[in-house]
Structure formats: C-alpha cells, structure tokens
Amino acid sequence: MKRRDFLKISALGLLSTGILKINPDLALSLSFRKKEEFEPPLSHIPIEGIIRPPGALPEREFRAKCISCGVCVNVCHTMKYDALAVVGLRDLKNFGTPYVKDMRDFPCGLCMECPKHCPTGALQPLPKERVAMGQALIDFSLCFGWNGDVCLSCSKACPLGAFVFDFYNSEWGNQPYINEKCVGCGLCVKYCPLGGSAVKVIKKETYKRIREEYDAQFQRLLNLSMEERYLVVYNENLPKIMARGRILEREYR
Amino acid sequence: MREKKFFVLPRYSLLRRLTLLIVLTLFILQLFRVKVLVGGLSGSLLISWIKLLDPFAYLESLLASKNFNLQTLWAVLPVLLIYFIFGRSFCGWICPMDLLFGLLDRLKVPYRFSIAQRISSSLGFLVFFSFLGLSFFFSLPLFTNYFSHLTNFFRAITGIYFFLFDLPVDLSLLVYSLSLILFLLIMELILPRFWCRILCPVGKFYGLLNKVSLLHLRYKEGECFHCRLCDRQCYMGVNVSQNVGKGKLRSQDCIYCGNCVEACETKGKIVKFKIGV
Numbered sequence: 001m002k003r004r005d006f007l008k009i010s011a012l013g014l015l016s017t018g019i020l021k022i023n024p025d026l027a028l029s030l031s032f033r034k035k036e037e038f039e040p041p042l043s044h045i046p047i048e049g050i051i052r053p054p055g056a057l058p059e060r061e062f063r064a065k066c067i068s069c070g071v072c073v074n075v076c077h078t079m080k081y082d083a084l085a086v087v088g089l090r091d092l093k094n095f096g097t098p099y100v101k102d103m104r105d106f107p108c109g110l111c112m113e114c115p116k117h118c119p120t121g122a123l124q125p126l127p128k129e130r131v132a133m134g135q136a137l138i139d140f141s142l143c144f145g146w147n148g149d150v151c152l153s154c155s156k157a158c159p160l161g162a163f164v165f166d167f168y169n170s171e172w173g174n175q176p177y178i179n180e181k182c183v184g185c186g187l188c189v190k191y192c193p194l195g196g197s198a199v200k201v202i203k204k205e206t207y208k209r210i211r212e213e214y215d216a217q218f219q220r221l222l223n224l225s226m227e228e229r230y231l232v233v234y235n236e237n238l239p240k241i242m243a244r245g246r247i248l249e250r251e252y253r
Numbered sequence: 254m255r256e257k258k259f260f261v262l263p264r265y266s267l268l269r270r271l272t273l274l275i276v277l278t279l280f281i282l283q284l285f286r287v288k289v290l291v292g293g294l295s296g297s298l299l300i301s302w303i304k305l306l307d308p309f310a311y312l313e314s315l316l317a318s319k320n321f322n323l324q325t326l327w328a329v330l331p332v333l334l335i336y337f338i339f340g341r342s343f344c345g346w347i348c349p350m351d352l353l354f355g356l357l358d359r360l361k362v363p364y365r366f367s368i369a370q371r372i373s374s375s376l377g378f379l380v381f382f383s384f385l386g387l388s389f390f391f392s393l394p395l396f397t398n399y400f401s402h403l404t405n406f407f408r409a410i411t412g413i414y415f416f417l418f419d420l421p422v423d424l425s426l427l428v429y430s431l432s433l434i435l436f437l438l439i440m441e442l443i444l445p446r447f448w449c450r451i452l453c454p455v456g457k458f459y460g461l462l463n464k465v466s467l468l469h470l471r472y473k474e475g476e477c478f479h480c481r482l483c484d485r486q487c488y489m490g491v492n493v494s495q496n497v498g499k500g501k502l503r504s505q506d507c508i509y510c511g512n513c514v515e516a517c518e519t520k521g522k523i524v525k526f527k528i529g530v
Contacts, residue, residue, distance in 0.1 A: 060392065064318035067310040067397040068404050069296025070411060077411075077420070078286045085415075086408065088423030096398040096408075101421035119296040119304040119328040120314050 038196025038244060041139035045214075048206040050091070050099040051184065053084055054108060054131040055115030055123045065122035068096035072114035072123060081109040083186075100133070103186035104197055108133065110159045110185045129160065134184025135207040137214060138176060140221055141237045142198035142244070145173045148233055152176070154188035154199055168222060172229060177218065180207070195244040265511025269346045276347055280407065284414045293407030294347065295397050295455075296328070304328035307403070308336075309381075309458045313394035316385055333462075340466030341459040344449060345508035348456075350402050353434075354441045354449070358488070362442050369447040370490030374460075374506050381454040396454055402437055403455065405430040446488050450506060460505035468509060470502040483513035 049059070053072055056062050068086065076084045085101035087094045100108055110131065115123035136154075144151040155165040155176055164182045168175040178188075178199075189199045202210075224232065279290040280297075291298040295307045306328035315321065336343060345351060384396040397404055412427035414420075437448055449456055463469075470493070483493040489506045493513045496502045 061318055064392045064394070065314050067296055067306075067314050067394045068408070069292050069306075069310070069397075070404070070407055071292035071296055071298050073411065074283050074291045075288075075298070077415075078283060078288050078291065080286070082415075082420045085421040085423055086412075086426050088425035088427075089429055090423075090425060093393075096404070096426075101423070106421050117291070117298050117301065117304070119292070119298065119306045119325070120310075121322050121324045 040196065041142050041198050041200045042137055045137065045200070045202060045210055046206065047134075047200075047202050049203045050087065050094060051103070051134050051186075051201060051203070053098050053100065053114050053123055054110060054112060054128075054133055054183070054185070055118075055126050056133075057122055057124065062122050063094060063097060065120050066097045067120055069119065071117055071119060072098050075113050075117050079109065079111050079113055081111065082106045083108045084114070100186065103189040103201055105190065107186035107190045109187070110183070128183065129163065129181070131183040131185070132204050134182075134186075134201040134203055135180065136178050136182050136184060136186070136188055136199050136201050137207075138178060139198045139200065140217065142194055142241060143176070144194065144198075144241075146175050146221070147173065147237045147241065149173050151193065153191050153193055154178075157187040157191035159185060159187060172233065175222075180211075194241065264515060266515065269510065270352065272346045273349065273352055277349060281410065284411065294349070294403040295401055295407075303331060305332050307397070307455060308332060309455045310394060310397040310401075312385060312458075313388040313397055316389040317392050317394050319389075319392075336459050336462050337465065338467045340463040340468045340509060341456065341505070341507060342468065342509040343459050344456045345510035348403070349406050350437065350448070351508075351510075353438060354446065357438060357441050358445065360442070364443060365445055366443065367445055369444055369450040370488075372451070374450050374490070377451045377454070377457050380452055381457045384454055400433070401455070402434065402448070402453070405433045409434060446490070449508075450489055456508075457505075463505050463507060464503050470507060470513070472497045472500055472502070482516040486512040486516035488512070 052059075052062065053076075057065060070086070073084045073086060076082060083100050083103075083106045084098045087097050087099055089095065098114075100106075110128050112125065112128060112131075115125045118124075138146070138154070140146045150173060152174060155161065155167075158164055160181070160183065164178055166177045166179055168177060184201045184204070186201050189197050189201060192198050221229075221232075276290070280293070282289060283291045288301050289299075291301070292305075295310045297305045299305055304327065306325065308329055311325060311329045314325070339346075388395045409427065409430040412422050412430060415422035416424070416427060440448060477494070477497045479494060481494050484491075484495075487493055488510075489508055491502070491504045491506050491513075493502065496504075
C-alpha cells in the first residue's frame with residue numbers, strides 16, 4: 001500500500017467515527033441492535049394527519065401556499081427548538097411541507113417566530129392562545145398524577161398554564177386534565193417523566209370526534225369509589241407504569 | 254486622450270464566484286444559528302426583517318391557492334426590484350447549480366451533446382406554463398415543492414446537518430433531494446446547460462426581466478474583428494457577435510456571467526456590461 005492510500009483510508013476512518021460520535025442513533029442502527037421503544041400512550045386513538053407548525057392555515061390552503069422554502073425549519077433551528085421537520089416521500093400529497101416530527105424530544109416552544117417570518121403567508125401570525133396545532137390528551141392509566149402521586153410536570157411545562165389545565169385533586173393524587181383550550185405545542189409530552197410520556201397530541205379534528213368517549217372515561221374515574229379505584233390503580237395501572245420504568249429510561253436532552 | 258481608470262474591477266468570473274460563495278456562506282451560517290440569511294433561495298429572510306420570495310414560486314403559490322394577499326406581495330417586490338436592475342444575473346451570480354455545473358464543465362467527457370445551445374430557448378416556456386397550469390390544477394406549488402433545484406439544494410444541506418447532529422429530519426426527503434441534485438449533475442455531463450437554458454422555469458422568469466432590466470450588454474461599434482471568441486465562450490448559447498451592429502443586446506438567455514467580455518480580443522472594449530437605459 002502506498003503512503004497516500006494509507007493516509008486516505010485513515011482519514012476516512014477518523015471521519016466516520018467522528019460522525020458516529022455525533023449521531024449515536026446512526027451507530028445504533030448500523031450495529032443492528034434494537035432500540036428500546038415504548039408503546040405510545042392512548043394507542044387506541046390515532047393522530048390522523050400531521051401536526052402543523054403554529055398559525056398554519058387549514059390543510060388544503062396550507063398545502064397550496066407552502067413552497068417548502070425552509071424558513072420555518074431554519075428559524076426554529078436558530079431559536080434552538082428544532083421542532084420542525086419536512087415531510088418526506090411517505091406522504092406524497094404533503095411532500096415538502098413542515099410538520100412537528102418528534103414531540104417527545106423536540107416539542108414546539110410557541111415562540112411564534114415561524115409564522116412571523118413565513119414569506120408565503122401559509123403560516124399566519126396570531127397570539128399564542130389562539131394557536132390550534134392539536135390537542136394534548138393525558139392517558140389516565142399511565143399518568144402519575146392519576147395514580148397516587150404528586151407530579152405536576154406537564155402543567156409546569158405548559159406555556160399557557162392554568163388557562164389550559166384543570167386540577168381535580170383528591171387522595172389519589174393531583175389529577176390533571178387538559179381542556180379544549182390546549183394549543184398542542186407538545187411541551188407537556190416532552191416533560192412528562194414517564195418513560196415514553198403519558199401525554200399524546202392529536203389533531204383537533206380527531207379530538208372533536210373522540211371527545212365524548214374520552215370524557216366518559218374521565219368522568220367514570222372521578223366517580224369511582226375508594227375500593228374500586230384501589231383495584232384500578234394497583235391491579236391495572238401501576239404494573240403498566242412499573243413495566244415502563246424497567247425499560248431503560250429515554251435520555252432527555 | 255484615453256481616460257485613466259482609478260481602480261480596475263477583478264475579473265467577472267472571479268467576482269461572481271465570490272458573490273456566490275458569500276451568499277452560500279450566509280445561508281450555511283444559519284445552521285450555526287447566525288440569522289443573517291435564513292431559509293433557501295426559493296424563499297428567505299434577510300436580517301430577520303426583509304422577506305424575500307422567488308417570483309416563480311410566488312406565481313405558483315398564487316395560482317395554487319387562488320387567493321391574493323398583500324403580505325406575500327411585499328416579499329416578492331424586493332426580489333423583483335433587484336432583478337429589474339440586474340436582469341437574469343441570478344442564474345450566473347447566485348444560483349448554486351451554476352457553480353456545480355461550472356465545475357463539471359471542466360471534466361473531459363467523451364459523450365456530450367450540446368443540443369440545448371442549438372434549439373430555441375423559447376421552448377422552455379412550454380415547461381414554464383405547464384408547471385403553472387399543473388399548479389393551478391392540483392392546488393400545489395408543484396415545481397417549487399417537488400422538483401426545484403434551489404429548494405432541494407438547501408433541503409439537502411439542512412438535511413445533512415440535521416442528520417449528522419441527530420435532529421428531526423425525514424431520511425427519505427434527504428435521499429430524494431440528494432438524488433435529484435445528482436440527476437441534474439448527470440444531465441449536465443451529457444447535455445450541457447440543458448437545465449439552465451430550456452427546463453428551469455425560475456431562470457425563465459428572470460429571463461423575461463432581461464428585456465427591461467437596467468443591466469445589459471453594450472457594444473462599441475466599429476472595432477469588432479468577428480473572431481467569434483465571445484460566441485464560443487458563451488455556454489448559454491447567446492449569439493453575442495451577431496448583434497454587434499445593434500449596439501446593445503437584450504437576450505433572455507444572457508446570465509451576465511461575463512465570459513464574452515473576458516474572451517473578447519479587445520479586452521472588454523467592444524463588449525461590456527452597462528447599467529442604464
């Protein structure tokens with residue numbers, strides 16, 4: 001081997017190890033080891049669609065206006081939230097348009113910079129309270145607050161606070177409930193201490209459809225007697241929570 | 254007596270590469286959270302205050318959404334103003350594909366067919382209007398969202414950075430953008446400047462502005478030797494030497510790269526750039 005070839009190969013090796021250092025996910029996928037994953041909360045309720053950035057027009061108009069220039073994605077990056085990604089080939093109709101990809105790690109911070117800077121008017125500037133990205137729902141069978149603990153992490157993380165959260169405190173914990181004023185930024189999803197989060201964000205349209213069913217479950221839990229509630233918490237919910245705790249905790253950045 | 258020049262501009266080829274590199278650097282700086290120029294070349298934000306929007310993207314978005322709003326018009330006007338002054342210089346001075354194509358042109362490839370330079374560039378308006386029509390029909394900005402070299406170039410840069418630093422990015426999009434750019438580069442190897450001269454509708458729009466722009470090519474009469482060096486150097490296929498008698502040239506294909514000015518035997522005395530009516 002010539003010296004030049006040796007230098008080339010060693011430089012390539014150094015570069016690749018550097019890349020794997022920066023991106024541990026890539027290293028994981030290359031080593032064929034399976035990544036620990038949690039089942040999403042409320043798995044029977046689908047998201048139905050993609051979560052748009054704040055201030056987005058209705059879907060049809062948004063798709064017509066957005067030219068995929070990347071201003072919102074990059075503004076989000078400069079604001080250090082990194083919430084937005086661009087839709088790939090999986091959804092050809094929405095190809096190239098921005099969406100909030102991973103709320104568990106990168107929720108929207110509601111800084112409202114992207115609608116202010118959108119050059120096409122696909123995102124319209126509006127006050128925080130009137131944003132309608134989605135609706136956060138708490139999985140009562142996984143939430144610490146609903147199963148005998150005092151947690152409050154979601155309400156502390158929420159940028160709108162008591163405007164959105166209702167509390168039903170009892171001897172079973174400080175039970176939080178997110179009402180329909182929620183804007184769906186997903187900060188509560190990230191800051192939920194449960195492995196894989198007990199909060200899920202769905203589209204507002206889906207919420208309108210499933211709301212009665214969800215509220216019925218909520219009312220049923222409130223009206224349970226002490227003995228019945230004890231059985232629900234200790235026999236059904238706590239084993240599920242403990243099982244999630246046993247899976248390696250996802251690292252929060 | 255001849256006028257004395259106080260300072261001489263560097264060569265046009267050097268100057269325009271420098272402009273391109275400065276613009277690209279400003280765009281890449283956004284990844285390191287420096288907000289000078291945010292976005293991409295189809296739509297961007299200058300010093301977090303002035304919105305800029307590519308006019309063809311504006312047309313597509315307007316036709317797709319079928320409603321007019323003032324907010325968007327304010328984003329196009331600065332761009333239109335810039336290119337009302339400088340004509341189609343976007344293609345030669347700012348477009349990143351021009352740099353990549355220019356680098357590829359130096360390679361010696363056995364099979365190159367300069368078809369694009371022989372057929373009329375007005376054929377490109379077929380592509381231009383069909384994309385506008387399709388955008389209207391599908392209610393989607395079709396070219397800018399899916400096939401644009403500008404959008405995909407900046408998507409690819411952002412995608413690579415986001416992928417390396419483990420930020421949310423769709424891998425299929427990154428692969429698509431990179432393969433589209435690669436496809437354009439391969440097309441450039443076989444059919445030089447077919448994309449720029451015929452297909453690209455973004456350049457076609459700026460070409461229309463060439464007819465009224467302040468910047469244009471001027472000739473000085475009487476000294477031309479008809480060596481046709483300027484024609485040979487022009488990769489956009491403009492007939493530079495045949496228009497010498499007319500005094501000035503307003504071709505929609507001219508991208509003001511300055512190759513003809515540099516190639517001219519009289520060292521830029523006959524063919525030169527001129528800003529003015």
